[in-house]
Amino acid sequence: MEPISKAPSKLTDFVLRPGMGTLGRNIRVRSNFFEITRLPAGMNIIHYDVTITPDVPPILNRKIFAEFERINLSRALRNVRSVTLPEENGNTYGRRPPKIFKLKIKKVGEINYEELTQFLEGKRQLTSNCLTAIMALDVLIHHEPSMKFVTVGRSFFTPQDSQVLSGGAEVWQGYYQSARPTQRKMMINVDLSATTFYERGPLLQMITKLLGRRTPDDLRRGVTSKDYQKVERSIKNLKVRVTHRGEVINKKSFKISKLTPASADSTKFEIGGNTMSVSEYFQKTYNRRLGYSFLPCVVVKKNVFLPIEICDVIEGQRHIRKLNERQTAEMIKFTCQPPHDRANRIRKGVDLLNYRASEYLKQFGLTVSNDMIVLEARVLSSPTLTYHPSSRDFSFQPREGSWNLRDKKVAVGTTLGSWSVVCFGTERDFSSQVIQTFIRQLVITCTDTGINVPNKTPPMMHANPQGDIEGTLKQAWLRAGNASKAQPQLILCILPNTGVPLYAEVKRVTDTIIGVASQCCQSRHMIQAKKQYCANICLKINVKLGGMNSFISPTQVPFITDRPTILMGADVSHPNPGELNHPSIAALCGSMDSRASRYSASIRVQSGRNDIIVDLSNMTKELLKTFYQSCGRKPERILFYRDGVSEGQFSQVLKGEVEALRVACESLEPGYKPNITFVIVQKRHHTLFFPLDRRDADRTGNCLPGTVVESKITHPFEFDFYLQSHPGLQGTSRSTHYHLLYDENSFSADGIQQLSNNLCYLYARCTRAVSIVPPVYYAHIVCRRARFHSRGEQWSDAEISGGVGAASAFGVVKPELQRVCF
Template identity: 45%
Template sequence: MRDQRALINITTWKNTLWAVLVFADRLRSNEVERFVSELANVCHRTGMNVVAKNPPIEFANRQSNTEDRLKLAFMSAKKKFRKDAQIVVCIVPDATVPLYAEIKRVGETVIGIPTQCIVAKHVGRPNYCANVCLKMNAKLGGINVVLTRDQIPFIAEKPTIIIGADVSHPAPGDERRPSIATLVGSMDVNVARFCSVVRIQHGRTESINDLRDMVMDALKAFFRNSGHKPARILFYRDGISEGEFERVINTEVKAVKLACQQLEANYNPTLTYVAVQKRHHTRFFPMGRDQSDRSGNCMPGTVVDSGITHPYEFDFFLQSHAGIQGTSRPAHYQVLHDENKFTSDALQDLTYRLCYLYARCTRAVGVIPCIYYADLLALRVRYHAQGDSFSEEISLYSGGSAPSYANLHSNLQNCMFYM
C-alpha cells in the first residue's frame, strides 16, 4: 500500500471568544501580552476568526484557589464581550500534574468550558503557536484535517459512524481506584469531530459494562449533528487480548446490536467490530534502503496480512506512520465480527486513510485516531476525581479512600476537550 496524503483543509470555529489566566509568577505582563497577540495572529492566519485580539488577562499563582481564578477569568470575558467565553488559555509555570489536573477538573466538570494549558517556557517561542492552534481549533469544534469523499467511499456512500472504545485501569497494586470505560463516536462524514461518552466501573474489569447505553449516546449524537441515522457502524476496540475475543463476541457485539434495537425496533445498521492491539513484540524491517523512510523504518502504509497472521481469520498488521526515532511498531487489527463484508484490501485502505485524520498533527499516526481519542479521554477523566491530590506521575493517586469522579459537564459532551 502506498503512502497517500490526506487533503489538509482547516475548517475553523467562528467568532472565538477567550480569556487568558496566568499562573506563572516570573512572566511579566508585557511578555504575556506579546505572546497573546502572536497567538491571536497565528489563529487568524490559519482561519480562526478570533474576535477578541485583546482578551482579558488575569494573573494568579500556584497557591491561588484554581477554581476561583478560573471562574474569575470566565466572568471577566463575559463582562468584556457580553457573551460566554468559549475557551480559557492557562499559562502554567511548568508541566507538573497537580495544577494541570485541577485546571482540567474545574473547566470540564464545574464551568463547562475547554481549557488550553501552555507552559511558561514556551511563551517566548512564536513557532509554538501553530501547534496550539491545532488543539484549540479541535476543542472549539473546528476541523483540522479532512479527506475527500473519493478517498473514503465506504463512509461517503452511506451514513457511517466510526466508534473507538477503551477501558483504562488503575496502576498495578491500586485496589481503590475504579476502571474508566470511554467511547468516542464520529458525528459527521468527515470523521473529524467526535462525541465523548464516559462510564466509571469496577476496577480491573476489562468488559465495558454499560456499552449498550454508551453506544446509544453515540448514535444519538451522530443523528443530532448530521440529521441521519447511521446505516453502518465501524467499531474499533482497544485493550483486549486474544483470550478475550470469544467473550467480546458474546457480550460487546451483542450490546451494540441491542443499542440499535433499543433506539428503534427495526433499526439494524451493519456492524464491523475490530479489535486493535498495540502492545506486542512484532516489528517490521525493510529489505533495502529504497524501501525505507528517512529513519530506516518501513514506509508508512506497510501492511502484512499473511505469513505471520492467522491462517484463516481476518487480521492484519498496519504500520501507518512514518518513524521519527527508533523502530516503529505496527498496530495489529483483528476483525471479530463483520456484517459490512469488507475485503482485506478495503478495510486496510480505509483504516490507513483514517490514520491521517488525527487532529493534533498533520501526518499519519500509528493507530487509528478514534483509539487515540478514547485513550486521551480516559486519561483526562482521571483528573476529574474530586478532592484528590495527584503525584507527579499521572498513574499514581495519593488519596486514601476511593475517589469520587465528577460528571463531565453537559456543554462538553460533543466537544473534543481532551485534545
C-alpha cells in the same frame, strides 16, 4: 455477497481472511520472528503438573526442580518425591539445617503436535490441545534462560549493558521471547525489553541518591523526618549483604523490614547482660568506627540492627515502584534505539539464547532458525487531504506521513471572540510583556490559519499554581464574559511546568465545574513563541470550538460517505499497580459527521479491573442519539474499533460487546439493525519490521507510513494485519495490529486496510499521520482526561465499592463539551 462472518467453515467463531490485499507498492521487510524449522515429530510430549510444598518464590522453585532433575536423571518419575536443597551461599535460612521439599507430580496428558500442525495449515480450529502444545513450546524455550538469568514474565534480564538511573535505580537490558502460531509455521518472537532494578552496591550510596544528594557526606547537613519516611518506604523488603566480616559471611542475605527510629549512636540493645549502642558494639567487636553513626540502622529481624554503611544491595531486585519524571525520561532514552541498532541487539539476544546448542530443545526434537524472517509487505498510498479552498496549497498528498500548515487555512475555521488568559506564576516569573508577545504571535497564527479572532487582547491574569485553582478559573471565566459581553468560549492557561497535578485540576474545573474549553501551554514554549508551536495550538483550539481542520475526499473513504456510518473507538483504562482504591474507566468515542472530523464521547467508571465495558449498551445509545441530532439520520453501519483486549479475551469481548451494540440499537427503535464490523486494535505487541532496502525506509530508518503486512507472521486463517501508518520520530516504530472478529459489512483486505490507513491522517490535533485510528486515539485521551475529573485522582474505598454507580467522586463533563475532540 454473504457476510464473511457467516462463512460455512467452522474453523473459527471470528472472521476468516477473505484473501490478500493488492493495493500499494510491494516491498520486502525483516521481522523479529525466528522460524521453528522442526516441531517435535513422531513423539508424544508428556504433560505433568508439579506441586512443590512448602510454597516458595519462583526462583527457589527452579532450584528445587533442578535438584530433582539431577537426582532423577536416570529414574522413572514417581508420584511424590522429597528433595533436600543443599545449603548454599546466598540462601536466606542462615545457619538452620537444609530444608526438605516435597514434589507432587501428576500426569495431566500427552501432547501430540499433529493437531497443532493441522491448525497452522488451516485445516482445523484452535483446540485446547493446540493451546497446550503452544504452551509446551513456551516452557521449553524459557526453561534454560530462567535458570541462568533474572526473569520477569516472558522476558529475562542481564546486568550486561545496564545503565544507572537517578534515585537509586538502574535499568537492565532484557530479551522477550514467545512461541507464536503463524501461517503454516510456529515461530519465536524475540524482542528487546527493559525493566528497572534497585541499584546494586552500597546501600549508603543508594540512599544518598534517593534523597537527591551528591555524596554521602552531604547527609551530614541533616536528614529530615520526611526524608526518613521516604527512605523507609523505598527500601522496605530490600535484600542486602553485609561487608564487614569477610567473604564467606558476606554471601548471606538479609531482608530490610524498617529503619530504627534513632541513629546508630542512640540505638541500644542488650548483649551479655550489658547495654550498648550499635556504634559501640561495632567499635568493640570489630574495631570499626562507624563513619555515618548519625544515620539510623536497618532492622532485618527483631532486635537485629545493621548500620547502613556496612550493607550492600544485592543485584537483580526489581524496582516495582512508580518511576518519577526524571527516571522515566532516562528510561525512555535507554530504550529508544534506532531500527538498525534494535535489530542488531535482537540478534545478540538470539545468540545469547543459543537455540541451536540448547540440550533441552534437542531432546524434544526442536530446531530454530537463527535468522530473522523476511516478509512481503506493501506500502499504501497516502490519502489526499483538503483544507480551505482559499489556501494556496489546499489539496495535496502528504509525503512520508507529515505536512505543515504553511500557506494553508483550516477547512472550517471557528470564531474566537470571548476568551481570557491565566498565567500560573508571578509577574516576576513571567512578565506581562512576555505573555502579550506570545498572545500576539498566537493571534497572528490563528488569523493566518483561518480562525477569526475579533478580540485580539483578551483579559490576562497571574495566579498562584499552589493556590485556589477553581476560584482562579471562575474569575478568568467572568473576565472573559465581561470583556466581550458574550458567553466565554476558552480559557488559555500557561503552566509553569509539565507536572500532572496542576494540569489535572485545570481540566477538572473547566470540563466539569465551569463548562468551558481550556487550552494549556507550557511556559517554556510560550517564552520562545515559535510559529510551529502556535500552529499546533491553533489546530487544537479550532476543533475544541467546533471547527474542522481538514478532511479527506469522499471518494477515498467511501465506506463512511456512501451511507450514514458511525466510527466508534473504545478503550478501558486501569489504575496503576498498587492503586487499589482507584477504579477502571471505560471510554467510547463516536464520529458525528460524514467526514469523521467531529467526535462525541461517553465515559463510565467501573470497578474490578474489568476489561469488558460493563455499560456499553447505554454508552452506545448516547452516541447514536447524538449522531442522529447532528446528522438527521440514523447510522446504517457501525465500524467499531476496540482497544485494550488481549487474545485470550477475544471470545468474551465479541459475545458481550457486539450483543451490547445490538441491544442499544434495538432499544432505540424496534427492528433497527445497522451492519456492524468489530475490529480489535492492539499496540502492545512485540512485532517489529525492518526495511530490507534503504529506499523503502524513512529518514529515521523505519518503514514508511502505510506499510502493511498480512502474510507469514499473521494468524493462520483469521482476518488480521499489521499497519504502520505513522512516520518515525525516534527509536523503532511499532505498527498497530488489527484483527477483525465480526464483520457484517463484507470488508475486503484492501478495503479495511486502506480505510484504516486513511483515517490515521484525520487526527485533528497535529499535522502528522498517527499510529492508531483516531476513534481509538480519542478514546485514549478521554480515559486519561476522565482520571483528572476525579478530584485530583483521589478516590476512597466507599466511592469504589459501588462499582459502576460509584460516580460521586467522578465529575460529569458538561454537555456543551461532550461533542468536541478533547
